[in-house]
Amino acid sequence: xxxxxxxxxxxxxxxxxxxxxxxxxxxxxxxxxxxxxxxxxxxxxxxxxxxxxxxxxxxxxxxxxxxxxxxxxxxxxxxxxxxxxxxxxxxxxxxxxxxxxxxxxxxxxxxxxxxxxxxxxxxxxxxxxxxxxxxxxxxxxxxxxxxxxxxxxxxxxxxxxxxxxxxxxxxxxxxxxxxxxxxxxxxxxxxxxxxxxxxxxxxxxxxxxxxxxxxxxxxxxxxxxxxxxxxxxxxxxxxxxxxxxxxxxxxxxxxxxxxxxxxxxxxxxx
Numbered sequence: 001x002x003x004x005x006x007x008x009x010x011x012x013x014x015x016x017x018x019x020x021x022x023x024x025x026x027x028x029x030x031x032x033x034x035x036x037x038x039x040x041x042x043x044x045x046x047x048x049x050x051x052x053x054x055x056x057x058x059x060x061x062x063x064x065x066x067x068x069x070x071x072x073x074x075x076x077x078x079x080x081x082x083x084x085x086x087x088x089x090x091x092x093x094x095x096x097x098x099x100x101x102x103x104x105x106x107x108x109x110x111x112x113x114x115x116x117x118x119x120x121x122x123x124x125x126x127x128x129x130x131x132x133x134x135x136x137x138x139x140x141x142x143x144x145x146x147x148x149x150x151x152x153x154x155x156x157x158x159x160x161x162x163x164x165x166x167x168x169x170x171x172x173x174x175x176x177x178x179x180x181x182x183x184x185x186x187x188x189x190x191x192x193x194x195x196x197x198x199x200x201x202x203x204x205x206x207x208x209x210x211x212x213x214x215x216x217x218x219x220x221x222x223x224x225x226x227x228x229x230x231x232x233x234x235x236x237x238x239x240x241x242x243x244x245x246x247x248x249x250x251x252x253x254x255x256x257x258x259x260x261x262x263x264x265x266x267x268x269x270x
Contacts, residue, residue, distance in 0.1 A: 037063060037089055038089075038177060039061070039089065039090050039091040039094055039177075040066070040088040040089055040090050040094075040167055040168060040171045040177060041090055041091075041094040041098075041164065041167050042091060042093075042094055043177055043180070044061045044091045044093075044094075045061060046061055046062070046063040046089060046091055047059050047061055047062050047063060048063055049062070049063040049064075052092075058092050059092065060091060060092055060093040061091045061092070061093065062091065062092040063089060063091070063092075064089070064090055064091065064092050064095045065087045065088070065089065065090075066087060066088055066089075066090040066094075066095050066098070066164075066168070067085055067086070067087055067212075068085075068086050068087065068088060068164075068165055068168035068169060068172065068212055068218075069161075069165050069168075069212065069217075069218045069250070070098070070099075070102040070105070070106070070161070070164075071085075072102055072103055072106040072125075073105070073106055073109065073122075073217055073218065073250065073251070074213060074217060075106065075121050075122050075125055076118065076119065076120060076121025076122050076125075077118055077214070077217065080214070081118075081213060081214040081216065081217060082213055082214075083213065083214075084211075084212070084213060085212055085213040086168070086169075086172050086212040086213075088168045088171050088172060098160065098161075098164045101157040101160050101161065102161060102164075103125075103129055104153060104154060104157040104158065104161065105157075105158060105161040105250070106122060106125065106126060106129075107125075107126035107129050107130055107153070108126070108153050108158070108254070109122060109126070109250055109251050109253060109254060110122040110123040110124075110125060110126025110127070111123070111126050111127075111130075111151060112251075112253050112254070113253075118216070119251065130151055138152075139151055139152045139153075140152075155188075158186075158188075159186050162186045162248060162256050162258065163184065163186075165218075165220075165248055166178075166184065166222075166246060166248065166258050166260070169210075169212075169220050169222050169246070169248075170222060170244070170246075170260075173210075173222055174238060176238070178260070179262070181262055181263045182243070182260045182261065182262060182263070183260070183261050183262075183263050184258065184259070184260045185258070185259045185260075186256055186257070186258055187256065187257040187258075187259070188254075188256060189255065190255065190256075190257035191255070196257060198232070199232070199245055199257065199259070200257070202223075202225070202232055202234075202245060203221050203223060203245055203246075203247055206221075206223050206234050207221055207223055209221060209249070215252075216251065216252060217250070217251060218248075218249070218250055218251075219249045220246065220247060220248050220249065221245075221246060221247045222244055222245075222246040222247075222258075223244060223245055223246070224236070224237070224238050224240075224241035224243070224244050225241055225242065225243060225244065225245055226240055226241050226242055227242055241262075242261060242262055243259065243260050243261035243262055244258075244260045245257075245258070245259060245260075246258040246259075246260065
């Protein structure tokens with residue numbers, strides 16, 4: 001027995017007593033490293049959900065989950081299409097901000113629908129949303145006979161949708177938040193512009209498509225790249241990259257090329 005141990009009358013050592021070897025006390029010093037959760041979109045420090053939910057009004061930096069892509073793109077689809085949807089952490093403020101414009105992308109995809117049974121409810125929701133808007137008559141385009149031939153959409157809102165989903169997949173794939181210094185550009189229908197052919201070829205030759213929920217609804221690619229003597233090549237280290245190339249593919253009908261580059265880096269030749 002060691003000093004400090006206690007023994008019962010039967011000779012047994014009492015559990016919980018210690019001899020010369022003492023347990024180390026927990027280190028409660030301010031140098032202890034703690035993990036701070038941040039919003040995937042604005043980098044704001046998040047208040048834990050349990051604490052935020054106890055307040056009278058949910059704080060703007062309260063922790064929330066946000067789906068990538070938005071849930072409204074799954075309207076009318078069966079359960080199997082909604083399994084394994086990916087989520088990120090966001091603040092309440094960003095979650096609410098994006099929710100206000102997310103339906104614009106849903107409406108656009110719904111209007112693009114041609115004989116896709118799975119998208120019927122998406123199309124119905126899109127038409128109702130457009131017609132119920134206060135400026136519906138201004139958004140509708142008519143021909144000489146007074147027939148509706150098109151709808152005007154805000155491409156600024158589309159870019160916000162793409163920004164949300166791009167930042168989301170960056171966070172999902174690299175377990176990190178996209179740096180503030182990134183310069184991000186969105187290109188709609190990139191295959192129609194020859195100058196983007198080298199980037200598209202690069203994306204086609206590297207990595208397979210990744211999916212959130214179902215490939216019929218949303219699939220993506222995101223690859224860090226570096227530039228050596230004017231030639232772009234893949235790199236597995238973000239620290240070595242000068243940016244990332246990405247493809248966002250919605251409902252197999254809308255393809256967006258995303259070019260994200262660090263502001264202190266220059267692509268001299270593609």
